[in-house]
Structures are given as structure tokens and as C-alpha cells.
Amino acid sequence: MEEEIENGEGGITLGYIFRTVFSQKWLALIIAAVITVAGALGLYFMGKSGTVYSVSFVLQLPKTGEASTTSYTYPDGESFYFTDLISYENLMQVASRKDFEGIDVETMVKSNDISIIRSVDKLDEDSKDGVYDLNYTVKVKAKYFENEDKARSFIEAITAFPREYISQMNINYDQSLTSSKSAVTYDEQLTLLKNQAQYIQSKYGALIGAYGNEFVVGDGRTLGQCKNEVDAYVAKDLFGSLITRAKENSYIKSGTEEKIRYESELYSRKLALERAEETLKKLIEFQTNTGSTIIYDEIISLNREIATLNQEMEIIRGYLAAYSDESKIAPAEFEAEIAKVEATVAKFTEDIKPISSYVYGRVTKINFLNSRVVEVEGGRGIIMSAIISLIASIVIAAVVAFIVGWSKQKKVKIEKVVGMPVYGEAQLQIAAADESDDEEDKKE
Numbered sequence: 001m002e003e004e005i006e007n008g009e010g011g012i013t014l015g016y017i018f019r020t021v022f023s024q025k026w027l028a029l030i031i032a033a034v035i036t037v038a039g040a041l042g043l044y045f046m047g048k049s050g051t052v053y054s055v056s057f058v059l060q061l062p063k064t065g066e067a068s069t070t071s072y073t074y075p076d077g078e079s080f081y082f083t084d085l086i087s088y089e090n091l092m093q094v095a096s097r098k099d100f101e102g103i104d105v106e107t108m109v110k111s112n113d114i115s116i117i118r119s120v121d122k123l124d125e126d127s128k129d130g131v132y133d134l135n136y137t138v139k140v141k142a143k144y145f146e147n148e149d150k151a152r153s154f155i156e157a158i159t160a161f162p163r164e165y166i167s168q169m170n171i172n173y174d175q176s177l178t179s180s181k182s183a184v185t186y187d188e189q190l191t192l193l194k195n196q197a198q199y200i201q202s203k204y205g206a207l208i209g210a211y212g213n214e215f216v217v218g219d220g221r222t223l224g225q226c227k228n229e230v231d232a233y234v235a236k237d238l239f240g241s242l243i244t245r246a247k248e249n250s251y252i253k254s255g256t257e258e259k260i261r262y263e264s265e266l267y268s269r270k271l272a273l274e275r276a277e278e279t280l281k282k283l284i285e286f287q288t289n290t291g292s293t294i295i296y297d298e299i300i301s302l303n304r305e306i307a308t309l310n311q312e313m314e315i316i317r318g319y320l321a322a323y324s325d326e327s328k329i330a331p332a333e334f335e336a337e338i339a340k341v342e343a344t345v346a347k348f349t350e351d352i353k354p355i356s357s358y359v360y361g362r363v364t365k366i367n368f369l370n371s372r373v374v375e376v377e378g379g380r381g382i383i384m385s386a387i388i389s390l391i392a393s394i395v396i397a398a399v400v401a402f403i404v405g406w407s408k409q410k411k412v413k414i415e416k417v418v419g420m421p422v423y424g425e426a427q428l429q430i431a432a433a434d435e436s437d438d439e440e441d442k443k444e
Contacts, residue, residue, distance in 0.1 A: 017402060020409065024401035032390075032397040039389030051142035051376060053151040056369040057159055058135050062166070062360045063210060075360055076169045082118045082136065085158055094157045103144055103154065113141040142376070152374045163364050171356060173349050175199040177342075184261045185319070186246035186253065186330070186338065193345050194239035200348045201230050207359055218358040226355060230348050238341055242334075251330035252322045259320065266316045273309040276302055 021028060062075055072080045084090060091105045091114070108114050119135045138155055145151040176196040183189035204227035207215070213224035245251070280302040283295050322328035 020405035021398050021401045023408075024405045027404060028397040028401035031400055032393040035393035035396055036386065036389045039392060052139050053142050053145070053148070053155065054137060054139045054375045055152070055155045055159070055373055056135070056137045056375070058365075058367045058369065059159070059162060060363060060365040060367075061162060062363055074166065074169060075356065076171045078165075078169070080162060080165075083116060085136070085161055086114050086116050086138065090158065090161055094154065097157070100150075100154055100157070108140065108144055111141075113144070115139050148374055148376065152372075156373065159366050163361075163366060166360050166364050167357070169357070171353065173200065173203065173352055173356075177346060177349055180342065182261075184253075184265055186251055187243050189338065190239045190243045190246075190341070193341055194234070197230060197234050197239075197345050197348060200345075200352055201227065201234060203352055203356070204230060207356065211359060211363060215359060217355045223355075223359070226351070233344060233348075238337075242338060242341065245334065246330070249330075250318070250322060250328050251334060252319050252328050253330065262316050262319050266313060266320070269309050269313050269316070273306060273313070276306050276309065280306065 061072060072082075074080055088105070088109050091109065094100060095103045095105045116136055116138050118137075136159070138158065140151065140155065142148075142151065145154065174196075176192040176199065180189045180192035180196065183192055204223060208223045208227060211223065213222065215223045217223065217226065280299065283299050283302070286292065287295060287299070
């Protein structure tokens with residue numbers, strides 16, 4: 001039969017192929033197992049280099065500034081660029097955590113294997129202030145992570161950067177409070193305290209305008225109630241009444257430090273007056289010599305400045321002169337009233353800090369657009385790699401087993417033929433046996 005196959009006179013039947021392959025079944029199994037395992041791992045890791053983990057999410061941030069630009073302004077005035085999420089500093093800060101040890105951020109950044117894109121949607125088109133949806137998609141090569149879970153945790157930590165910053169930011173609401181402590185006169189001090197209270201009013205108004213009057217803060221009050229408390233105090237106008245009393249009684253602040261401040265203020269105004277008078281003198285001479293009227297407005301402005309400085313200097317001299325008159329020193333009761341006003345304004349200032357932080361923390365949200373968080377793009381999974389390898393290994397193992405089996409069968413028959421005495425009658429028997437085998441193969 002082999003002679004017919006070699007000479008093309010017969011055909012290789014399926015039965016013959018299966019018998020030949022089956023005769024080398026252990027060789028076929030070993031080859032198939034080795035190729036399946038090696039191929040699956042090879043295909044998986046080769047495919048993983050092209051696999052990308054993609055995470056899409058919506059980041060809601062408190063509205064400050066123009067969110068449609070590439071940057072965002074936090075409520076404390078700091079700028080945030082959306083590329084900060086994948087900045088080297090932020091990635092290194094995240095990778096320094098124990099859960100993410102071994103992630104090669106250096107190579108990730110240098111190879112440009114992480115990227116981010118963004119789009120902006122305004123939730124309320126009719127309001128100037130409010131909340132914006134900032135939609136982001138972060139993509140990073142899968143080869144830096146052990147598995148999908150580790151990638152998801154890493155990217156989630158990256159996206160939390162703005163929320164963590166907002167929760168920790170310390171907004172300075174001290175607009176005029178500190179300045180009031182170093183005021184020279186009671187008039188100046190009380191005016192600054194009033195400005196501070198009105199500033200707190202405006203901040204509550206901005207929060208209410210953005211998030212509503214009924215927004216409940218941490219202590220159970222609403223933003224409206226918090227603002228009403230400040231409004232009621234400002235409406236009493238204790239600032240104005242105390243200023244009037246100070247002026248009517250020509251009260252001055254007691255102590256050497258206050259007197260030094262008056263003297264310093266008087267000296268600075270004296271220098272300003274001398275400069276203004278010298279400038280005015282030169283302008284008048286220029287106008288007299290040239291007859292020009294171009295500088296007329298400047299001369300009027302300087303005259304007004306000189307008049308104001310003289311008036312302020314007169315007031316300060318009066319305060320300095322009052323230090324020789326003990327009746328002009330404000331009594332302790334008056335000082336106590338001012339201290340009480342200062343304490344109340346300071347309380348309003350301290351109260352708004354945790355309230356605003358609570359509000360900003362509540363409206364700052366991260367919503368992932370996929371329930372699994374991570375989407376896998378490109379590459380091959382381990383299951384698909386195993387299936388491909390298994391199919392390839394079966395084909396290769398069958399081919400190798402057939403070749404080996406066919407070679408062995410041929411070798412055995414040749415050895416039989418060579419080892420037997422060849423007589424005419426024996427040759428006829430061998431030929432007859434071969435023909436019988438061929439007929440059986442064809443029937444099968």
C-alpha cells in the first residue's frame with residue numbers, strides 16, 4: 001500500500017490517517033499540551049502589550065470661574081488643569097501607596113502610555129453659578145498592572161485627586177478681620193469689622209445662589225438659616241452706633257502702641273503732602289510759563305489730594321493731643337462692647353469655613369460611566385489565547401504524529417522486505433497481501 005501511496009496510484013484515506021495518528025497518540029498529546037500552554041502564555045503576554053484599560057467618569061466640581069476652559073478654579077483660588085490628573089507628581093503620589101507598589105510610573109509617563117481626554121457639560125444653562133459635569137476618559141496600557149482589579153483601583157485613586165484636594169483645602173475668609181486688629185482708630189476698626197460681616201453675607205449668598213436656600217449643612221441648619229443669622233446681626237448696625245459714640249466723645253485707643261501708630265500715620269501723610277505740594281508747584285509754574293491748559297485737571301486733582309491730606313493730618317494731631325487728656329481715653333465698657341462685636345464677627349468667619357467645606361464636599365462627586373469601571377480595549381484575554389493555542393496545537397500535533405507514524409510504518413515494512421528471502425512465489429504472496437490491504441482501505 002505504501003508503494004501505491006508513494007507512486008500516487010492509491011489515496012490516503014481518513015481511516016489510514018486516524019490509525020497512523022492514533023498509533024502516536026502519546027506523542028500527539030505531549031506536543032498538544034506543550035504547544036497549548038506555551039502558545040496560550042505567549043499569545044496572552046504578546047496581546048497584553050497592546051491592551052488598554054479605559055475608564056470614563058463624570059467629575060462634578062463646585063462652579064468657580066469658566067469651566068469650559070482647559071482649567072478650573074477651586075473655591076480657594078487655586079487652578080486645576082485636567083491634565084493634572086495624570087501628571088507625574090500625581091501618579092507618583094498614588095503609586096507611593098502600599099497597594100500600588102511595583103507600578104512603573106517612570107516608564108508609563110516617558111512612554112506616553114497614559115492619556116486623558118475631557119468634555120464639559122453645564123447642568124444649568126440659565127445660571128451663571130452652579131455645577132458643571134466634567135467628563136473624562138483615562139486610558140493606560142495594561143502591561144503595567146497585574147490584573148484588571150489593580151488597574152481599576154489605580155485609576156480610581158487618580159480620579160480622586162480633585163475631591164481629595166477640595167476636602168483638604170483651607171479657604172481664607174479673613175477679608176478684613178485681621179486688618180481690624182491693627183486699625184489706628186475706632187472708626188477704622190469698626191468699619192473693617194462691618195466690611196468683614198458683609199463679606200460673610202456675600203459668601204453665604206453665593207452658596208445659596210449656587211446650591212439653594214434649603215441646602216442642609218453638617219450641623220442640620222440650612223444655608224438660608226446661616227445667612228439669616230448674619231443678616232440679622234448686620235441689620236442691628238452696632239458698628240454704626242459705636243462709630244458715632246467714638247466720634248462724639250473723641251475716643252482714642254489707649255496704649256503706647258496706638259500712639260506710635262498715630263505718629264507713624266502723621267509722618268507718612270506729611271511726606272505725601274510734601275510730594276503733592278512740590279508737584280503742584282511745578283505744574284503751576286509750567287502753566288504760568290506756557291499758558292497751557294492741558295494740565296488743568298491734574299492741578300485740580302492735586303489740590304483735592306492736598307486738602308484731604310491736611311484734613312487727615314488735623315484729625316491725627318487731635319488724636320495725639322488727646323493722649324494728654326485722660327477723658328479722651330475710651331472707657332473699659334466701650335472697649336468691651338467693641339471686643340464683643342469683634343468676637344461675633346470672628347465667630348461668623350470661623351463658622352463659614354466648615355460649612356463651605358461641607359457644601360463643596362457634598363457637590364463634588366465622581367460617577368463612573370461603566371458598572372465595571374474599567375473597559376478593556378484591544379489585546380487578547382487568557383481564555384481566547386488558550387482557545388487559539390489549543391486549535392493550533394491539535395493541528396500541529398496531528399501532523400507531526402502522522403508524519404512520525406507513517407515514517408515508522410514505512411521503515412518496518414522495508415525492514416521486513418529486506419530481511420526475507422525473495423522467491424518468486426513469496427513475491428506473489430506479498431503482492432496479493434498488499435492488494436487485499438488496499439481493497440480494505442478503499443471499503444473503509
